[in-house]
Amino acid sequence: MRYTEALxxxxxxxxxxxxxxxxxxxxxxxxxxxxxxxxxxxxxxPHPGLIITLVGFYGLLxxxxxxxxxxLGILFVFAxxxxxxxTLGPILNAYLSMTNGASLIMSALAITGLSFLGLSAYALVxxxxxxxxxxxxxxxFFVLLFAVIAGIFVQMPALQIFISAGFxxxxxxxxxxxxxxxxxxxxxxxxxxxxxxYVSLYNMFLSVLSLLGMANDD
Numbered sequence: 001m002r003y004t005e006a007l008x009x010x011x012x013x014x015x016x017x018x019x020x021x022x023x024x025x026x027x028x029x030x031x032x033x034x035x036x037x038x039x040x041x042x043x044x045x046p047h048p049g050l051i052i053t054l055v056g057f058y059g060l061l062x063x064x065x066x067x068x069x070x071x072l073g074i075l076f077v078f079a080x081x082x083x084x085x086x087t088l089g090p091i092l093n094a095y096l097s098m099t100n101g102a103s104l105i106m107s108a109l110a111i112t113g114l115s116f117l118g119l120s121a122y123a124l125v126x127x128x129x130x131x132x133x134x135x136x137x138x139x140x141f142f143v144l145l146f147a148v149i150a151g152i153f154v155q156m157p158a159l160q161i162f163i164s165a166g167f168x169x170x171x172x173x174x175x176x177x178x179x180x181x182x183x184x185x186x187x188x189x190x191x192x193x194x195x196x197x198y199v200s201l202y203n204m205f206l207s208v209l210s211l212l213g214m215a216n217d218d
Contacts (some may be wrong), residue, residue, distance in 0.1 A: 019182050021190035025077065026197050032078055033085035040089020047090035056083050064195055082197055085167070088202070093210065100216060102207045107211035116201060119172055123179035131178040133173045140170045157214065164210040171204035 039045075060067070060080040061091065067073040095101040147163050178196045181187035 009065070014188060015183050015185050018190050018193065022182060022193040022197065025190060025194045027196055029077060029194060029198055030111070030201070033081040033088070033202075036082040036085030037088045037092060040086045041093055042095075044093065045086065046089060052139055053087050057086075061195065064191065068189050068191045069071055077191055077194060080195065084198075084202055088206075090207075091206070095213065098213075104209060104212045104216065108205055108212055112201060112205040112207050115172065115204065116175060119175045120179050123176050124183060128180060129182060130173075130176045131186070133177045137170065137173050137177065140166065140173070140191040144170060161211065161214060164207040166212070167203050168207040171200040171207065174200045175204075 046052075057080070060076055060083060063100055064073055064076040064080055067076060073202055074110050092105060095105055098104070144166050147159065147166065174196060178187065178193055178200070187193050199212065
């Protein structure tokens with residue numbers, strides 16, 4: 001009985017430490033990403049294109065995963081999030097060229113931020129195990145992948161709305177699952193937890209921004 005209680009206490013302390021480290025690193029990477037996006041905006045950098053974006057993202061993601069248990073992992077987390085900030089700059093520039101672009105961006109930021117806070121708070125307070133979302137996330141990944149490929153060849157507004165809404169829900173599910181894994185001891189590496197949450201926030205922001213743009217006929 002005492003062993004079980006001691007084990008439970010140790011797991012709880014480990015989970016709290018992982019949670020603090022994850023949220024701390026996530027805050028810093030979001031600030032750094034915002035900085036690189038601002039630099040990209042200021043210098044009016046062009047979008048690197050789909051191929052360079054994918055190679056850069058997955059290459060840095062691989063390096064982050066490889067060195068997730070060392071200080072180099074933190075370096076690659078900043079490299080990854082900084083790179084994603086650079087790719088975000090040209091997209092924001094395109095929206096800012098619209099009449100109500102600044103308003104759309106601020107609205108998307110607010111919705112994304114509030115959604116993240118709400119989802120995280122729910123997972124933290126309820127302490128529920130959201131591992132049942134694994135199936136939804138796996139199926140959702142392939143559905144969205146096929147939808148994105150189809151969207152390259154078929155330009156349909158309804159399909160674009162489906163993709164954006166799908167990515168928003170997909171990101172929300174990952175935030176719930178990742179937070180749940182941290183507080184229940186299923187995720188002990190704060191570097192990978194940070195990357196998962198950052199990518200979810202990035203995708204959610206772009207999805208909400210896209211939906212708002214389409215709603216405003218932009």
